[in-house]
Amino acid sequence: MRILALGGCGAQGTFATKDLVESKDVSKVIIGDVNVEKARRVAADIGSPKLSTIEIDVNDHRKLVKVMRDVDVVANFVGPYYEHGVKVVKAAIEAGKNYVDVCDDYDATQKMIALNNLARDKGITILLGLGVSPGIANLIAKYGADKLDQVEEIKIAWIIGAGEPEGPAVLYHTFHGVTGSVPQFLDGKLVEVAPASGKEIVEFPEPVGKAEVFYFGHPEPLTIPQTIKGVKVVTNKGGVLPSELNQLLLALAEVGLTGLTPITVKGREITPRDFLVSYMASFMPEELPPEGPPPSAMKIEVKGKKKGMDTKYIYNAVGRMGEATGIPASIGAQMLGRGDIKIKGVVAPEACLDPEPFIVEMLKRGYTMTETEIITRSLRA
Numbered sequence: 001m002r003i004l005a006l007g008g009c010g011a012q013g014t015f016a017t018k019d020l021v022e023s024k025d026v027s028k029v030i031i032g033d034v035n036v037e038k039a040r041r042v043a044a045d046i047g048s049p050k051l052s053t054i055e056i057d058v059n060d061h062r063k064l065v066k067v068m069r070d071v072d073v074v075a076n077f078v079g080p081y082y083e084h085g086v087k088v089v090k091a092a093i094e095a096g097k098n099y100v101d102v103c104d105d106y107d108a109t110q111k112m113i114a115l116n117n118l119a120r121d122k123g124i125t126i127l128l129g130l131g132v133s134p135g136i137a138n139l140i141a142k143y144g145a146d147k148l149d150q151v152e153e154i155k156i157a158w159i160i161g162a163g164e165p166e167g168p169a170v171l172y173h174t175f176h177g178v179t180g181s182v183p184q185f186l187d188g189k190l191v192e193v194a195p196a197s198g199k200e201i202v203e204f205p206e207p208v209g210k211a212e213v214f215y216f217g218h219p220e221p222l223t224i225p226q227t228i229k230g231v232k233v234v235t236n237k238g239g240v241l242p243s244e245l246n247q248l249l250l251a252l253a254e255v256g257l258t259g260l261t262p263i264t265v266k267g268r269e270i271t272p273r274d275f276l277v278s279y280m281a282s283f284m285p286e287e288l289p290p291e292g293p294p295p296s297a298m299k300i301e302v303k304g305k306k307k308g309m310d311t312k313y314i315y316n317a318v319g320r321m322g323e324a325t326g327i328p329a330s331i332g333a334q335m336l337g338r339g340d341i342k343i344k345g346v347v348a349p350e351a352c353l354d355p356e357p358f359i360v361e362m363l364k365r366g367y368t369m370t371e372t373e374i375i376t377r378s379l380r381a
Contacts (some may be wrong), residue, residue, distance in 0.1 A: 001337030002028040004071040006058060006078050006088065009042035011167035012131070013077030015326030015353045016333075019365070020075075021048040023334055029282055032056040032067060058084050061091055068095035068372050075333045076101040077326070079169030081356040082106040082176055087347075089115060089126055096122050098336040100329050102131030105209070106174055109219040113346050120345035127341065130349050131325040131333040133158050133236070134219045136317065136362065137300060139218070140369070143355035144302030145228045145311035151304040153233040154221055157202045159211045160321055161241045161295025171277045175258035177238070178249060179273075182217030185225050185234035198237060205316040212246055214238035223348035224232060241295065247356060252276065296321045306375070314372040324367060331361050 008017040008031040009129050020029045031039040031049050036055035057062060058078050068074055076088045077252035085101065092099040093115060103109055109152040112128055129135055135155045145151045161245045181192035198215040216238040222233045239246050252258050257276055260271040300315040317324075332349075335341050343352040359369065 001026055001031070001073060001334070002071040003076045003333050003337065004032055004068060005031050006056070006074065006076045007169075008075070008077060009035070011170065012075055012325040013075075014042055015323045016330040017042065017051070017326075018046055019327050019330035020333065021046060021050045025334055025338060026050065028052070028071075030054055030067075030071065034058075041067045041174060047293045056208060058091075059353045061087065063093045064088070064091040066114060068092060068097050072098065073097065073333045073337045074099045075329050080172035081102075081105040083108075083172070084238045086111045086115075086196075087118075090101070092126065093118050093124065093140050094273055096124055098125050098127075098341075100127040100130050100332040100336060101145070102135065102219060102325050102329050103129045103177060104131060106219045107216050107315055109222055109348075113223075114171060116225065116346040123344055125336060125341050125344055125352070126346040127332050127336065127352065128346060128348055129217075129219050129223070130328045132319075132321065132328065133238075133298060134223070135328045135349055136324065136367075138224060138317045138350040139353060139355040139358050140300045140317070141224055141234075141302055142228065142350040143359060144300070144315065144371075145231070145304070146355070147309060147313060148302070148304040148306050151228055151231045151302065153303040154220075154224060154228070155233070155235050155237075155300070155303075155330040156218075156232055157204075157213045158298040159202075159204055159208055159213065159239050159241055159296060159298075161188050161208075162245055168277050168281045170275065171280055174249070175253070175273050175276065177217035178253045179217075179260075182215055183221050184215055184236070185221040185231070189319070190221065190225075195253070200237070200241075202237075202299055205297055205318050207243070208297040208318070211239055211241060212243050213239040214246070214250075219348070224350060227348070227350045236279045244245060296324070301324075310376045312374045314374065315360070315369060316372075317367065317369040319367045323365070324362075327365055327367075328358075328362065331358065 003022045031053045033039040034057045039053040081103040082105040178195040218236040221234045257272045297318045303312040
C-alpha cells in the first residue's frame with residue numbers, strides 16, 4: 001500500500017512514518033509537508049528506500065487532492081486540527097481516499113462528523129482521532145465497557161511532562177483546550193464547562209505519581225456516548241508537569257493570552273495565541289533524549305454493573321507522547337489499506353475498531369498498560 005503522511009516529519013508524525021516503513025504491507029510512504037527540507041532530513045535519518053517527500057501546503061486544495069489520488073491511504077498529522085482538519089478531510093473525500101488522523105480538537109471533530117454522508121457516499125472511511133487521547137483512550141474505554149452489563153461512567157485523565165517534544169501544533173491545541181468553554185458528558189447530556197474547573201489530584205502510574213488535572217477540551221465526551229449506549233458520564237481531564245505549569249497555563253488563558261482575537265502591534269495584526277506559540281516553540285526541544293522514564297501517563301476508569309454487582313475497571317497506561325500519538329495512526333492506516341475496517345463514513349476509533357487486538361499491537365511496540373478490577377456489593381442488593 002502507498003501512504004501519504006501529511007506532517008509525517010513532525011513531533012508525532014515522525015513516529016508514525018517510522019512505524020509505517022517497518023510494515024511489510026507498506027510499499028511507499030510519502031512525507032508531505034510545507035517544510036520540505038525538514039521532511040527530507042527526517043527521511044534521510046530514517047533511511048528507508050520506501051520513503052519519498054513532497055512539498056505541499058494543506059491550504060492548496062487542488063494540489064492536495066491531486067497528490068491524494070496517487071496513494072491508498074491518507075494519514076494526517078497537520079495541526080492544529082481546529083484550523084486544518086476539515087480542509088484535509090474534504091480533500092480526502094473529493095479524492096475518494098481512506099483517511100486517518102490524530103485530531104484532538106472537539107470542535108474540529110464536530111465539523112468533520114458533519115461530513116459523514118459525503119464520505120459514506122464515496123465509500124470511504126474517515127477515521128478521526130486515532131492518537132493517544134483521543135484514540136487509545138477511546139479503545140481502552142470500549143475494552144472496559146465491553147466487560148460490563150451496564151456502563152455508567154467513563155473518566156479519562158492524562159498528564160504530559162514538560163520535557164516531551166511537542167511542536168507548535170500541540171501548543172496551539174493546548175491553548176485551545178483551555179480557552180472559552182469545553183464539552184463534557186455529564187448526567188446523560190453534553191454540557192459546556194469551564195476548562196479550569198473540576199480540578200482533582202489523580203494517582204498516575206510511576207514514575208509520574210500524583211498530579212493535578214482539570215476539565216480539558218477533547219473529543220472523547222462527544223464521540224464515546226454515541227457508541228457506548230447508556231453511559232451517563234464521559235469526562236476528559238488533563239494537565240502538565242511540573243504542576244506549576246498548570247497554574248501558568250490557566251493564568252495565560254484567564255488574561256486572554258490564549259485567545260484568537262487579533263491585536264495590532266506596530267501596524268501589524270497578530271493574535272495572542274500566535275504570539276505565545278511562536279515564543280514558546282522557540283525554546284522547546286525537538287526531540288526527547290532516549291534516557292530516562294516516560295514523562296506522560298493516562299488513567300481511565302470505567303464504572304458500571306456486572307452480574308448485579310458494582311464493578312469498576314481501572315486502566316493505567318504510560319508511554320511517551322510522540323510514540324503513543326503517532327503509532328496508533330500508523331496501525332490504523334495499515335488497517336485501512338488492508339481493508340480491515342469495513343464501516344464507511346466519518347467514525348471515531350471506538351465505533352469501528354476491535355479494542356483488544358489494537359491494544360495488543362500497541363503493547364508489542366512498547367506501550368504499557370495495567371488493568372485492575374474492583375467489585376463491590378451494591379447497597380441496594
